[in-house]
Amino acid sequence: MNQPQNNPAKKVIVIGAGPAGLAAAHELVKLGASVEVFEASKHIGGMARSFELFGQRVDCGPHRFFSKDKIVNQFFRETVKDQFTLVNRLTRIYYNGSFFNYPLKIFNVLRNLSPVQVVAILYSFGYQKLFPMKSPKSFEDWVTDRFGKKLFNIFFKTYSEKLWGIPCSKIDADWAAQRIKTLTLFQAVINALVGDKDQKHKTLVDQFAYPNGGTGAIYENAARYVNQNGGQVQLEKPIRKVIVENGEAKGVVLASGETKLADAVISTMPLTLMVKGLDNVPADVLSACGSLYFRNTILVYFEVNHTRLFPDNWIYIHSSEVRHGRLTNFRNWCPSLYRDKNTSILCMEFWAFEQDEIWKDSDENISRLGIEELHKIKLVPAHAEVLNTFVLKIPKCYPVYETGYREKMDVISKYLDSIENLYPIGRYGAFKYNNQDHSILMGVLAARKIVSNAAVNLWEINTDTEYQEEGKIKDVLIQ
Numbered sequence: 001m002n003q004p005q006n007n008p009a010k011k012v013i014v015i016g017a018g019p020a021g022l023a024a025a026h027e028l029v030k031l032g033a034s035v036e037v038f039e040a041s042k043h044i045g046g047m048a049r050s051f052e053l054f055g056q057r058v059d060c061g062p063h064r065f066f067s068k069d070k071i072v073n074q075f076f077r078e079t080v081k082d083q084f085t086l087v088n089r090l091t092r093i094y095y096n097g098s099f100f101n102y103p104l105k106i107f108n109v110l111r112n113l114s115p116v117q118v119v120a121i122l123y124s125f126g127y128q129k130l131f132p133m134k135s136p137k138s139f140e141d142w143v144t145d146r147f148g149k150k151l152f153n154i155f156f157k158t159y160s161e162k163l164w165g166i167p168c169s170k171i172d173a174d175w176a177a178q179r180i181k182t183l184t185l186f187q188a189v190i191n192a193l194v195g196d197k198d199q200k201h202k203t204l205v206d207q208f209a210y211p212n213g214g215t216g217a218i219y220e221n222a223a224r225y226v227n228q229n230g231g232q233v234q235l236e237k238p239i240r241k242v243i244v245e246n247g248e249a250k251g252v253v254l255a256s257g258e259t260k261l262a263d264a265v266i267s268t269m270p271l272t273l274m275v276k277g278l279d280n281v282p283a284d285v286l287s288a289c290g291s292l293y294f295r296n297t298i299l300v301y302f303e304v305n306h307t308r309l310f311p312d313n314w315i316y317i318h319s320s321e322v323r324h325g326r327l328t329n330f331r332n333w334c335p336s337l338y339r340d341k342n343t344s345i346l347c348m349e350f351w352a353f354e355q356d357e358i359w360k361d362s363d364e365n366i367s368r369l370g371i372e373e374l375h376k377i378k379l380v381p382a383h384a385e386v387l388n389t390f391v392l393k394i395p396k397c398y399p400v401y402e403t404g405y406r407e408k409m410d411v412i413s414k415y416l417d418s419i420e421n422l423y424p425i426g427r428y429g430a431f432k433y434n435n436q437d438h439s440i441l442m443g444v445l446a447a448r449k450i451v452s453n454a455a456v457n458l459w460e461i462n463t464d465t466e467y468q469e470e471g472k473i474k475d476v477l478i479q
Helices: 019-030 070-080 106-112 115-130 139-147 149-164 173-179 185-194 216-228 271-276 283-290 363-376 405-417 436-452
Strands: 011-015 034-038 050-053 056-059 084-088 091-095 098-102 207-211 232-234 239-245 248-254 259-261 264-267 294-304 314-317 326-329 344-352 386-399 422-424
Touching: 011 019, 011 248, 019 034, 019 070, 019 216, 019 436, 034 216, 050 216, 056 344, 070 207, 070 216, 070 436, 091 149, 098 106, 115 139, 115 149, 139 149, 139 173, 149 314, 149 344, 207 216, 216 232, 248 264, 264 436, 271 283, 271 405, 283 405, 294 363, 344 363, 363 386, 422 436
Parallel strands: 011 034, 011 264, 034 232, 091 314, 264 422
Antiparallel strands: 050 056, 084 207, 091 098, 239 248, 248 259, 294 344, 294 386, 314 326, 326 344
């Protein structure tokens, strides 16, 4: 393997074996660097991992891959090669006992909403256009300003408050700006009537590439490549702290007490934990870290003796009558997941904080709640039997964008930028609600920045207005 002439055998430590960490390690090995990856858990892939369950293969909730970015797609091609399936996407919204197609279909909307509701939506939308907000600060303000109050209450409020655990008035507008982007009600209506022929909006993409071994196969293959080409991916090796001397990252101390030195450190561990572990952190930085927090996920898997439950890949549950917020049907992804089994595996998602009762509750009680909610929204017919259940609790999954978080992040990022050779990236590491596409991009660009001094601001990834998932699937992967 040829090493770059300007940086021969640079030694880099990567904290975390999720999408960002392994994308960085994969690229570093390609560029000739010496790489050690330390992962606290015994799993590869982080939140995007796949695993065996009930004789089938599943992910940690739904993870689809779709990006027009050349760097991201190059990583996908190198790790997955031709071992993927093009999956037709169907995702719907469940609200008030009805299913709403997405992209919107005008007759579906008219059938599911009463004439009074339709008039109310149009009225509130028109009112908002006549009296727009000058500078929306919260998620509620941002969505209301673009869609009107009525549509906000129907399609955004309940789901978002389930996910984040705080009122929409306290969720920062950044969440909407990063996820909803430029889609407007007018454009949605046009798409409903004539279709979104150019597939301009990430919520309207209707096909995605999916690795035959589950989304975790991307990262399992990346880890294998690293190990086979001179790097090391070590599991069950948690980090106690990053070593910083004279304003420069010098390595890490493992939980075991062992010290590992390096020329640079890439961290994908939760940002707040990483910063709090550093020595001599200024008080204002520690205070900023103390005000940031994450949301946890509870995944409940059900094996059901039925193969035709509902056609969606996943469904967003906007109804307030149940507590869960999303339901995935892995039977509708690709045959390599369910193999020769004549059952379906569903994955129900609850979100919680550490102090919430459901987070502390037993797997048995959570499974019982999940089964009750399946039947309440009638997604499992009465004659279908739930054969097995499995509960997986994952802490610190979602960085909470509470209003004012950006000011806190500015304090933290300014401090971390003063430490040379330290690169916090990924959903956890940069405190950004990344899709795996964004985390892959962060990882690859961090590697290039270290080895080749590439001019890139890693903090700016996933803050622009152009989402990575634009473009047609045939243009980005079938070349």
